[in-house]
Amino acid sequence: MSKFYYLLIMACPLLIVEMQETFQVGYDSGAHSINLKKIRRFLLLNSPSANYANYCSGCHGEKMDAFVDRKWKHGETKENLFKAIKYGYPDDGMPAFDTTFTDQETYELTDYILAGIKNVKKYDFKDVPRTSNIFSSEAQDIRLDTIASGINVPWSMTFLPNGEMLITERSGKLYRLTKEKKLQNIDGVPDVLAEGQGGLLDIALHPAFGKNHLIYFSYSMPQKSDSGVLATTAVMRAKLKGNKLTAQKNIFIALPFSKTRHHFGSRLQFGKDGCLYVSVGERGNEKQNPQNLNNHLGKIHRIKDDGTIPADNPFAGRNDAVASIYSFGHRNPQGLTIDPLTGKLWSTEHGPRGGDEVNIIGKGRNYGWPVISYGINYNGTIFTNITAKEGMEQPVLYWNPSIAPSGMAFVTGDRYKNWKGNLLVGSLRFKYLNRCVLKGNKIVRQEMLLKNIGRLRDVRMGPDGYIYVSVESPGAILRLTPIRRKMP
Helix, strand or coil: CCHHHHHHHHHCHHHHHHCCCEEEEEECCEEEEEEHHHHHHHHHHCCHHHHHHHHHHHHHCCCHHHHCCCCCCCCCCHHHHHHHHHHCEHHHCECCCCCCCCHHHHHHHHHHHHHHHHHHHCCCCCCCCCCCCEECCCCCEEEEEEEEECCCCEEEEEECCCCCEEEEECCCEEEEECCCCCEEECECCCCCCCCCCCCEEEEEECCCHHHHCEEEEEEEEEEEECCEEEEEEEEEEEEEECCEEEEEEEEEECCCCECCCCCCCCCEEECCCCCEEEEECCCCCCCCCCCCCCCCCCEEEEECCCCCCCCCCCCCCCCCCCCCEEEECCCCEEEEEECCCCCCEEEEECCCECCEEEEEECCCCECCCCCCCCCECCCCCCCCCCCCCCCCCCCCEEECCCCCEEEEEECCCCCCCCCCCCEEEEECCCCEEEEEEEECCEEEEEEEECCCCCEEEEEEECCCCCEEEEEECCCEEEEEEEECCCCC
């Protein structure tokens, strides 16, 4: 590229982007025809994002926002990063790029990385004091009212027709919360393996509970073996009679059992078709389970209310697939909910470091794990170089950094008029409630609510029209009560 081209690019790159494809310019040596396509190509190929993609992503992953979610051994100031890029740290495996980039390019790449660090730090509100139970948002002020306390990890909740609640505690207890806000133990729950992420997990009422009194709950089922105690995700159906469960029956058991104590999935959601949808994580074995249709792990399943298989399931009748599978290629989906307007099933999914997702679940669809991902391994290494592939679904939304999403619910009714139709998602890692504003099936804006409230495990719309959330350690069930915004 001639010196004239270079000076023109450096002097007015934004002007060049806006101008037509070619133009004539005169200067000392005569008239020149400038091809702006070539100039734009030069700008793109030498941008900091392009330099990251070409020189950094091979070790640090395609998404810079996932890479910067880390502890910086050698510092994270502009000077620290410039030194690391230019001179490297050979003993740590970081090469020097002093002969690859000019100082200007190194500083531009440094600024690009600093912008990613700034994005991560916007979630850092762990030191935000909780001095009041009044919270303001862009569109609605709310008051947090404590409905129940004294529960260590309230994993899930559901609402009885008489105004009472059922609450699962991960250690293996099931509670009834009376109208007087008293917790009562319910007998008859199964033995659970309350280790790691396992325990007594989600709970759901049968759509006709008022007539049949049936409830469903997921849990980590233990199994003794010669190599120790194994576990898996199971779903039990039982009849609630007073404070006792009767007619208990396991209607779903995910196979195979595993030694690991994480990625159980375990969300339950009845669809408008009357079927029960069950999320199951890949149990930490991403190489064998999520893309394998011959086992239950890393899938979302669809069963009838008695555990039998609907004839129209996408893999029903096939010898090479588990008939209950509805979708596959999942890592650890811990949120399920039904869009009240469309009837579509939505999920949240834990990614690795970066790449947590919101998905709309489609029949027979492959959600890509671990072939495609917007995240990297927790140790900073990469496991895939691609974020998209034909035949694999793209998320509606992904988070970098990972927020560790859990329960989710659509806002319905008229109590929260400015939030109506929004999607609420709990964050375990950053301890807040994420509000997603939708336009059709797209999330167009987000807001962080209830900052530093605690590990937010579950979100529900109650039959009384209020939003309820559960938080952990100390565990509590909280109600979001709308209040009139004070005028300045």
